[in-house]
Amino acid sequence: xxxxxxxxxxxxxxxxxxxxxxxxxxxxxxxxxxxxxxxxxxxxxxxxxxxxxxxxxxxxxxxxxxxxxxxxxxxxxxxxxxxxxxxxxxxxxxxxxxxxxxxxxxxxxxxxxxxxxxxxxxxxxxxxxxxxxxxxxxxxxxxxxxxxxxxxxxxxxxxxxxxxxxxxxxxxxxxxxxxxxxxxxxxxxxxxxxxxxxxxxxxxxxxxxxxxxxxxxxxxxxxxxxxxxxxxxxxxxxxxxxxxxxxxxxxxxxxxxxxxxxxxxxxxxxxxxxxxxxxxxxxxxxxxxxxx
Amino acid sequence: xxxxxxxxxxxxxxxxxxxxxxxxxxxxxxxxxxxxxxxxxxxxxxxxxxxxxxxxxxxxxxxxxxxxxxxxxxxxxxxxxxxxxxxxxxxxxxxxxxxxxxxxxxxxxxxxxxxxxxxxxxxxxxxxxxxxxxxxxxxxxxxxxxxxxxxxxxxxxxxxxxxxxxxxxxxxxxxxxxxxxxxxxxxxxxxxxxxxxxxxxxxxxxxxxxxxxxxxxxxxxxxxxxxxxxxxxxxxxxxxxxxxxxxxxxxxxxxxxxxxxxxxxxxxxxxxxxxxxxxxxxxxxxxxxxxxxxxxxxxxxxxxxxxxxxxxxxxxxxxxxxxxxxxxxxxxxxxxxxxxxxxxxxxxxxxxxxxx
Numbered sequence: 001x002x003x004x005x006x007x008x009x010x011x012x013x014x015x016x017x018x019x020x021x022x023x024x025x026x027x028x029x030x031x032x033x034x035x036x037x038x039x040x041x042x043x044x045x046x047x048x049x050x051x052x053x054x055x056x057x058x059x060x061x062x063x064x065x066x067x068x069x070x071x072x073x074x075x076x077x078x079x080x081x082x083x084x085x086x087x088x089x090x091x092x093x094x095x096x097x098x099x100x101x102x103x104x105x106x107x108x109x110x111x112x113x114x115x116x117x118x119x120x121x122x123x124x125x126x127x128x129x130x131x132x133x134x135x136x137x138x139x140x141x142x143x144x145x146x147x148x149x150x151x152x153x154x155x156x157x158x159x160x161x162x163x164x165x166x167x168x169x170x171x172x173x174x175x176x177x178x179x180x181x182x183x184x185x186x187x188x189x190x191x192x193x194x195x196x197x198x199x200x201x202x203x204x205x206x207x208x209x210x211x212x213x214x215x216x217x218x219x220x221x222x223x224x225x226x227x228x229x230x231x232x233x234x235x236x237x238x239x240x241x242x243x244x245x246x247x248x249x250x251x252x253x254x255x256x257x258x259x260x261x262x263x264x265x266x267x268x269x270x271x272x273x274x275x276x277x278x279x280x281x282x283x284x285x286x287x288x289x290x291x292x
Numbered sequence: 293x294x295x296x297x298x299x300x301x302x303x304x305x306x307x308x309x310x311x312x313x314x315x316x317x318x319x320x321x322x323x324x325x326x327x328x329x330x331x332x333x334x335x336x337x338x339x340x341x342x343x344x345x346x347x348x349x350x351x352x353x354x355x356x357x358x359x360x361x362x363x364x365x366x367x368x369x370x371x372x373x374x375x376x377x378x379x380x381x382x383x384x385x386x387x388x389x390x391x392x393x394x395x396x397x398x399x400x401x402x403x404x405x406x407x408x409x410x411x412x413x414x415x416x417x418x419x420x421x422x423x424x425x426x427x428x429x430x431x432x433x434x435x436x437x438x439x440x441x442x443x444x445x446x447x448x449x450x451x452x453x454x455x456x457x458x459x460x461x462x463x464x465x466x467x468x469x470x471x472x473x474x475x476x477x478x479x480x481x482x483x484x485x486x487x488x489x490x491x492x493x494x495x496x497x498x499x500x501x502x503x504x505x506x507x508x509x510x511x512x513x514x515x516x517x518x519x520x521x522x523x524x525x526x527x528x529x530x531x532x533x534x535x536x537x538x539x540x541x542x543x544x545x546x547x548x549x550x551x552x553x554x555x556x557x558x559x560x561x562x563x564x565x566x567x568x569x570x571x572x573x574x575x576x577x578x579x580x581x582x583x584x585x586x587x588x589x590x591x592x593x594x595x596x597x598x599x600x601x602x603x604x605x606x607x608x609x610x611x612x613x614x615x616x617x618x619x620x621x622x623x624x625x626x627x628x629x630x631x632x633x634x635x636x637x638x639x640x641x642x643x644x645x646x647x648x
Contacts, residue, residue: 176372
């Protein structure tokens, strides 16, 4: 900062342009171009083919399954993530570091291994395989397995996003609320949750994106039963392997569209709620103060 | 409400934050817990609030054992150094919070609530700010909102943790006086924590000086300032000069000055030190007292602070003296001038500890 201020604007300009240029080229090359490619390929054989590809019952089943899995995995991780972040940020207890490490585990483990873990536990030759078969409960190669694998893989997103936010905010607000006579529940809903909703939203967004897009772990436990256990990413792969490019990209474009929608939703929220901007600015100021 | 602490102790791992504290706070008192950082003053305040549970001892509210009462049953208002305003709520909503979370039966009607919040905002001179968010207010304004919010639930006790610590000195001064007036009008019991001796002396009826988890001294401000019972308190409540007491032929000396005639001039130890406040040093003509040379003069508003190098003392440890502006203007002491020092008052302590 200081160095930049000392320099004259004229001398700073070329460097700034260069930096902006480099950033734009990278953005174009690695974000905009691929995204465009997805939509161009999807529409390569015309709108009719696009509609047909999406209207295909198997494609629809994949969309529905993906949304169902995300609708289960995201709320689950929402509750877990808030609870874990709350515990870690606001309390001192034995085993706290172990908990933090465990939350990070899914980031460290390859998704394929995550999938295999569930095969080992719930598969027909796994630990609970016999019991499950005897009671006619299907976990792997069925929807429950896909949900489990997705939850495992998306486990850290919300907690990881919230822990630093909650740690930076400290306990003062909660303690104030309690001293004013609020119950623990009221404190959570009226004070803690509004304070973290910014970070929470990012966490949910990331979690949701990953839940819909997860490939490796889901691929292992899914069994690839068309129309039953194929999620959108798996369906895209199958179509692609069958050289059905237009259909593959059509489904892929839907997936991309879902991602863009979540982003748009976030921007809309930010724009509609002025106090969110205040909150974000205040949080920034606070971290700046603490860093100096 | 009166508060009594009986043998309060609290450990954090190996570290004893407070040890065996006994303290009585009568109803309506305004008490300052004063001490350096890490002395346990905040821990003590949080124990009274119910934000921490003591490992031993009891907290009594009006004679009833409140040690294990949850914070929401204690009727205490707590104000934090960094205000802890709910930043997603307007000032009005912040102040109304404590009323809105009451049980349905006790919750005031919307109109009553609005009136109450309005009158509180008037009390803290922020009627205009009801619709603002905390981020739009200055530090002093935010702390006033925090006070109004704490007062909204009619607390019996107001606890303030370094309430003015984050404010600049002008605002701090104003808010101190304002808090004092508020306390006198509303008659609740207040305890505030500070590391600023000036603040404690200015605001409190009673000062409790804490050091390393123990109470060093307890008394009205002037008493604690003038009659400190330990070198620690003496040093902590203002500037001091420290001089070794020399024993020669059974008499005690500060430099060439024989102080044996004065009461408490020695504890008999060979390591005694005398503590002298800057305004207790008398500066006169060279012939009288302890010869010294003026090495620095600084005019600070109504007082003038001088550094003096006394004969026989190392040059890099000058004595600090304060005289009035009027005195300075009539005498015109200058750097390099030779003067004589006498001491109006001093207090002798053994090397480690308490007063003689």
